[in-house]
Every structure is written in C-alpha cells, then in structure tokens.
Amino acid sequence: MSLGILGLCAHILGAFFLAKAIIAKNPRVMIRELLDLPIDQLKVFRNYLIQKLEALIGFVFFFLGAGLQIFEAVSEGERPLTNWGVTIVVTLLVLAAIALVVHRGCSFFARRIFIEVLRDMVAKHHFPIHREEKLTRQIGEVLRIPEGDDETIESYAEKVLARLNLTEKAGE
Numbered sequence: 001m002s003l004g005i006l007g008l009c010a011h012i013l014g015a016f017f018l019a020k021a022i023i024a025k026n027p028r029v030m031i032r033e034l035l036d037l038p039i040d041q042l043k044v045f046r047n048y049l050i051q052k053l054e055a056l057i058g059f060v061f062f063f064l065g066a067g068l069q070i071f072e073a074v075s076e077g078e079r080p081l082t083n084w085g086v087t088i089v090v091t092l093l094v095l096a097a098i099a100l101v102v103h104r105g106c107s108f109f110a111r112r113i114f115i116e117v118l119r120d121m122v123a124k125h126h127f128p129i130h131r132e133e134k135l136t137r138q139i140g141e142v143l144r145i146p147e148g149d150d151e152t153i154e155s156y157a158e159k160v161l162a163r164l165n166l167t168e169k170a171g172e
Contacts, residue, residue: 001091002072003068003069003071003072004068004069004072005091006065006068007064007065007066007067007068007069007072008065008069009065009091009095010061010062010064010065010068011061011062011065011066012095013058013061013065013095013098013099014057014058014059014060014061014062014063014064014065015058015062016058016099017054017055017057017058017061017099017102018054018055018058018059018062019058020051020054020058020103021051021052021054021055021058022055023051029044038134040138041138042114042118042135042138042139042142043138043142045114046110046111046114046142049110049113049114050106050107050110053106053109053110054102054103054106057102057106111142114142115142115143115164118139118142118164119164119165119166122161122164122166123164123166129157129160129161130153130154130157130158133153136153136156136157136160137156139160140156140159140160143160143163143164145159145160145163
C-alpha cells in the first residue's frame with residue numbers, strides 16, 4: 001500500500017473526528033434548554049471535553065495524512081497496489097477500529113479530566129455539595145456511586161466527597 005493512500009486514509013479519519021467535534025450539542029439538550037427544562041450540566045461539560053479532544057485528534061490525523069502524502073511525493077520508489085478490493089476492505093476495517101479505540105480513549109481521558117476539574121472546583125470554591133441535592137446526585141452518577149434506598153443527601157454527599165478525594169465537607 002502506498003504512503004499516499006495511507007495519507008488519504010488518515011485524512012478520512014481526521015475528518016471523522018473533526019466532524020464529530022463540530023456538533024456542538026445533542027439536539028435533546030438544546031430542546032430542553034429552549035423549553036427551560038432541567039438539563040444535566042455535568043454531562044454537557046463532559047461532552048464538551050470529549051469534543052475538544054476529538055478535534056485535537058482529528059487535526060493530528062490530518063497532519064499525519066498530509067505528512068505521508070508529502071513523504072510519498074518526494075520519495076522515488078513506488079509500489080503499486082495489487083488487490084484493490086481486499087486493500088479497501090482491510091483499510092476501512094482498520095480505520096473503523098482506530099476510530100473506535102481513539103473515541104474510547106477520548107471518553108476515558110475526558111472523564112478523568114472532568115473529575116479532576118470538578119474536584120479542584122469543589123475544593124477551591126468550597127462548594128457546599130451537601131446542600132445541593134440535585135447536583136450532588138448528578139455528580140454521584142458521573143462518579144458511578146451507588147445510592148442506597150434510605151440514604152440521606154448528607155451521607156451521599158460524603159461518599160461523593162470521598163470519591164473526589166476531598167476529606168472535609170466543601171463549604172464548611
């Protein structure tokens with residue numbers, strides 16, 4: 001397979017991630033905002049982080065693709081493709097696998113960044129997490145903290161703070 005074709009494949013992958021990053025908001029979230037219905041602001045922020053990371057990954061793939069095409073243009077040897085059908089199918093499968101792995105990686109790192117930013121904000125601003133029941137439950141959901149049937153908001157807030165590695169209640 002020629003480097004030029006690999007470069008074009010990297011461009012396709014880069015375009016995929018840039019297109020995903022351009023989509024600003026989920027239509028359901030936009031409608032909820034328009035109707036002044038409650039939205040899960042933590043998930044909106046997490047999705048923002050994912051979009052930023054995917055835009056960066058898209059740029060990297062475009063840059064890589066251009067580099068491969070330039071390298072092929074200046075190199076002297078050319079190797080023609082012998083079996084186009086198999087090459088195209090294998091290339092598309094590899095691109096799909098790379099896209100899936102990178103998307104999962106972006107989601108993983110966006111979640112970690114989100115949790116770190118949230119932890120820093122709660123600590124820095126002494127946010128009274130135990131007084132904000134709805135937000136505390138949303139944060140607990142993001143942190144994957146199970147909630148007991150007879151659990152009070154104070155005990156749940158303590159679990160959230162413990163998961164955020166904050167030992168004392170914020171805001172007190």
